Amino acid sequence: MNKTAITQPALQRSVxxxxxxxxxxxxxxxxxVGYALLALLALFMTGPFLWLLSVSLMPGKNVFSYPPAIxxxxxxxxxxxxxxxxxNFPKYIGNTLIITAMxxxxxxxxxxxxxxxxxxxxxxxxxxxxxxxxSTMIIPSSTALVVHYLTLRWLHLLGxxxxxxxxxxxxxxxxxxxxxxxMGVPDxxxxxxKIDGASELRIWWQLMLPMVKPGLAVVALLEFxxxxxxxxxxxxxxxxxxxxxxxxxxxxxxxxxSYNFGWIAAGTIISVxxxxxxxxxxxxxxxxxxxxxVKG
Amino acid sequence: xxxKRLRSDALTAWTFMAPGLLVVGVFVIFPIVYSVPLALTxxxxxxxxxxxxxxxxxxxxxxxxxxxxxxxSMLYIIIVPFIQxxxxxxxxxxxxxxxxxxxxxxxxxxxxxxxxxxxxxxxxWLLSSNGVxxxxxxxxxxxxxxxxxxxxxKTALYVLMFITMWKGxxxxxMLYLAGLQAIPGDLYEAAVVxxxxxxxxxxxxxxxxxxxxxxxxxxxxxxxxIRVFDEMFVLTKGGPGxxxxxxxxxxxxxxxxxxNFGYASALGLVVSVIIGLLSIVxxxxxxxxxxNPY
Numbered sequence: 001m002n003k004t005a006i007t008q009p010a011l012q013r014s015v016x017x018x019x020x021x022x023x024x025x026x027x028x029x030x031x032x033v034g035y036a037l038l039a040l041l042a043l044f045m046t047g048p049f050l051w052l053l054s055v056s057l058m059p060g061k062n063v064f065s066y067p068p069a070i071x072x073x074x075x076x077x078x079x080x081x082x083x084x085x086x087x088n089f090p091k092y093i094g095n096t097l098i099i100t101a102m103x104x105x106x107x108x109x110x111x112x113x114x115x116x117x118x119x120x121x122x123x124x125x126x127x128x129x130x131x132x133x134x135s136t137m138i139i140p141s142s143t144a145l146v147v148h149y150l151t152l153r154w155l156h157l158l159g160x161x162x163x164x165x166x167x168x169x170x171x172x173x174x175x176x177x178x179x180x181x182x183m184g185v186p187d188x189x190x191x192x193x194k195i196d197g198a199s200e201l202r203i204w205w206q207l208m209l210p211m212v213k214p215g216l217a218v219v220a221l222l223e224f225x226x227x228x229x230x231x232x233x234x235x236x237x238x239x240x241x242x243x244x245x246x247x248x249x250x251x252x253x254x255x256x257x258s259y260n261f262g263w264i265a266a267g268t269i270i271s272v273x274x275x276x277x278x279x280x281x282x283x284x285x286x287x288x289x290x291x292x293x294v295k296g
Numbered sequence: 297x298x299x300k301r302l303r304s305d306a307l308t309a310w311t312f313m314a315p316g317l318l319v320v321g322v323f324v325i326f327p328i329v330y331s332v333p334l335a336l337t338x339x340x341x342x343x344x345x346x347x348x349x350x351x352x353x354x355x356x357x358x359x360x361x362x363x364x365x366x367x368x369s370m371l372y373i374i375i376v377p378f379i380q381x382x383x384x385x386x387x388x389x390x391x392x393x394x395x396x397x398x399x400x401x402x403x404x405x406x407x408x409x410x411x412x413x414x415x416x417x418x419x420x421w422l423l424s425s426n427g428v429x430x431x432x433x434x435x436x437x438x439x440x441x442x443x444x445x446x447x448x449x450k451t452a453l454y455v456l457m458f459i460t461m462w463k464g465x466x467x468x469x470m471l472y473l474a475g476l477q478a479i480p481g482d483l484y485e486a487a488v489v490x491x492x493x494x495x496x497x498x499x500x501x502x503x504x505x506x507x508x509x510x511x512x513x514x515x516x517x518x519x520x521x522i523r524v525f526d527e528m529f530v531l532t533k534g535g536p537g538x539x540x541x542x543x544x545x546x547x548x549x550x551x552x553x554x555x556n557f558g559y560a561s562a563l564g565l566v567v568s569v570i571i572g573l574l575s576i577v578x579x580x581x582x583x584x585x586x587x588n589p590y
Contacts, residue, residue, distance in 0.1 A: 034394055041386065042403040045466065048418045049406060051428060055421075064426040114316030117309035124306060129313070136324050138575050143564025146551035147327035147334070167323040170316045200308045229411030232529065236552055247411040251530065254417060261421070268414045279409045283402060290474040 049272070056080070056265035063261045079262035080270070087253060087267060093274075096228060096245040102165045103227040104220060111174035111219060112212075116204055118175070119182035120190060130179070133172050149236060163237045168226070174219045181215030181289075182208065218289035221282050228275050246271045328568070335562035341555040352562035362563060364538045365546040368453060369567070372521045372542065375457045379517050380510055383465050387472035388498065401473075405466040412463070416530035419459050420446065446532060449539035456527045456540055464520070468513050475509035476502065511582045515575060522571050543567045 054071060055061060059078040061069050083089075117123065118130050148167045149158075157163035185208060193203035209216070231247035238244060241252055253267050279286075335352055339345045356362050390401050407415060422428045423445040433439045445455045479502065487497050503510075525544040528534055534541035534549075547567070551560030 031394065034389065034392060037389060038394075038397075038400045041389070042400055045462070046403050046406055048415075048422060049410075051422070052418050063421045064424060066426045066431070068426065068428045068431050070428060110316040110319060114313045114320075117305075117312045121305045121309040121312075123309040126309070129317070132325075133320065136320070136328070139328060139568060139572055143331040143334075143547070143551075143561050143568065144323070144327040145548065146557050146560045146564065147330050148323060149552060150557065151322065151326070166319070169323075170319045172320065172324060175316065200312075204312070225409050229409075229413070231411065231413050232526065247413045250411075250413050250417075254413075264417065268417055272410050272414050275409050275411075276406060279405065280402060283398075283405070287470070287474070290470060 052265050053269055055261060056269050059262050061262060063265075079266035083253075083263040083266045084270070086263070087249070089267075089270060091242065092244065092246045092249045095243060096247075099161055099164055099230070099234070099245050100224060100227040102161060103168065104223050106165060106169040107171065107174055107223045108216060108219060110170035111178050112209060112216065113204075114170065115175045115178035116182055116208060119179045120185070120187070120208070133175060137172050137176070145236075152237065158237055159239050159243075160237075161243075164230075164234050165227075167233070171223075174223070177218060178212060178215050181212040185211045214285055214289035216289075217282060217285035221279070221286050224278060225275060331561040331564055334558055335565050337558040339558040339561075345558075348558070352559050353566070355559065356563055356566060361538060361541060362543070362546055365534075365541045365543045366567070366570075368539075368541055369522050369524070369543045371453065372457060372460075372524055373518060375461050375521055376514055376517050379461055379464060379468055380514055382461075383468035383513070384472050384503075384506065384510075386465060386469040387476055388502065390469065391473060391476045401470075404469055407463045408466040410463075412526035413530055415459065415463050416527065419455075420531055423455060447536060449536045452532055452536060452540045456524075456531065459531075460521070460524060460527055464517070468517065471513055472506060472509055475506050479505050511578070515578055518574060518578065519571060522567070522574075 051070060055063055055069075056079050057072045057075045057077070058069060059076050063069075118126060144167075152158050152163045152166070155163075157166065189207050189211065190203055193207050198206070228245075229247050230245065231251060234243075234245050234248045235251075238248075241249070244252065250264075250267060250271055254264055257263055336347060336349060337345050338348045338351070386404060390397055390404065423430075425442040425444045425447070429445065430439070430442045434442070443451065445451050483501055483505075484497060487501055492500070523544050524542055525548065528540050528542055528545045529548070532540040534545050543563070544567075547560050547563050550556045550563060
């Protein structure tokens with residue numbers, strides 16, 4: 001009796017120690033398997049970009065030479081300097097920035113203004129407005145392109161940046177997303193603003209918007225990506241190629257210089273780097289915002 | 297007092313919403329409504345506009361290119377389940393707390409943030425018959441002669457599906473990741489205490505609790521698959537032959553390139569009705585499963 005009383009804890013301790021040892025071994029194994037899978041996937045997802053980078057750094061290399069050159073044997077920036085001089089990149093980057101900035105500001109303001117009453121104010125028809133908005137998300141508008149073209153022609157906005165931005169100046173998806181985030185803000189905040197005698201616009205701007213920053217960050221990032229990468233609609237609306245944004249200009253470069261692989265690779269890398277940087281620096285807010293909006 | 301407050305709320309609400317609703321009205325709702333009368337005319341840049349009744353719809357039924365484009369769009373739906381399965385597995389993988397996991401998340405998201413123009417260009421080079429893909433596959437002994445992936449009408453559509461999937465996986469991974477992080481941790485702990493294996497945990501806890509996300513992601517990827525355009529526009533222009541002609545591309549060709557506004561509107565309506573029906577089916581199936589998406 002006495003004996004077991006002494007050995008029981010000791011036994012248990014040694015069993016625990018053994019379990020811990022197999023657990024650490026298992027943990028190490030799952031670490032190795034996990035990292036191996038992650039590395040393979042990372043190669044699959046980013047490999048094509050790394051190869052493009054490698055092509056852009058090898059002047060005079062033909063991407064169709066066989067066997068293909070996968071790794072750079074030498075590194076030179078000639079392609080970058082040459083294509084930069086040839087393409088007038090500052091101009092195209094400037095065009096892209098104008099379009100992106102306009103689209104971003106309009107989307108943030110319009111969707112935040114529209115979403116706020118749908119989440120926080122009580123008025124007749126609120127359910128109806130929200131229902132109609134949501135149903136437009138379910139009904140797809142394949143024909144919209146044609147009607148947008150006709151509408152802009154009627155408004156005399158073809159050939160202008162406003163015409164490029166306006167059809168997507170507010171997206172129902174953004175309204176939906178921000179409404180979800182606004183719903184997560186306590187009503188007390190609005191009430192305290194009311195008691196202090198603030199106008200509704202001031203409550204919205206100074207009290208509410210700071211509370212939904214993660215949601216705004218998601219909208220900003222999604223729209224930044226959409227406008228930065230948009231090429232089809234600008235080509236349809238703008239007649240003068242010198243007005244084109246970067247992605248549209250790139251299709252142009254590809255058509256004109258399909259034989260100059262290094263230039264095209266360098267031009268593509270130049271167009272891709274800014275957006276990857278923006279994503280890198282904002283991804284934390286983006287993740288927060290997505291889970292906030294989905295939970296809300 | 298309460299009535300007064302409600303009334304002032306209503307005025308504020310409509311003032312706030314007015315600019316946004318105006319844009320939505322003109323560029324989201326009006327196109328859907330206006331395409332109906334437009335589809336009943338022969339409106340184009342040439343000739344005078346006449347009411348033609350259902351002629352455009354009859355013409356669509358006999359238009360071989362349109363029917364092929366519809367078929368290709370329907371085929372494209374194959375990618376939807378693949379996207380869900382792979383991106384859920386990816387989300388589970390990047391949901392771990394391994395050091396450096398954020399770097400991997402970013403790496404998987406890079407194709408999403410990049411423009412289709414850039415993506416198309418890279419894959420066009422990689423997949424050409426003298427390209428890297430053929431070289432690697434032949435070195436590994438998987439294929440024995442060079443394949444013109446995008447220039448063969450047998451493979452082109454499937455290759456485009458692959459590119460669409462490759463570009464989109466990161467996006468759905470992030471949505472599923474948000475879903476995974478919303479699952480309470482004590483559920484997992486309870487399962488571990490009960491001695492559940494990792495696969496059991498995934499099958500019994502993770503997947504069921506992700507269902508609303510699976511529904512949402514399936515719905516948006518379904519719509520994106522039917523509307524797919526950029527890939528074809530940049531890479532194949534619908535070719536070789538009509539093997540990658542999808543309905544969006546054909547509507548674009550008819551409407552924006554050939555200025556057959558009336559006919560293009562009719563085609564758009566047909567496609568819209570099909571997508572609408574598919575979404576209703578998805579909603580019904582989902583409700584049967586007992587999960588309410590909203």
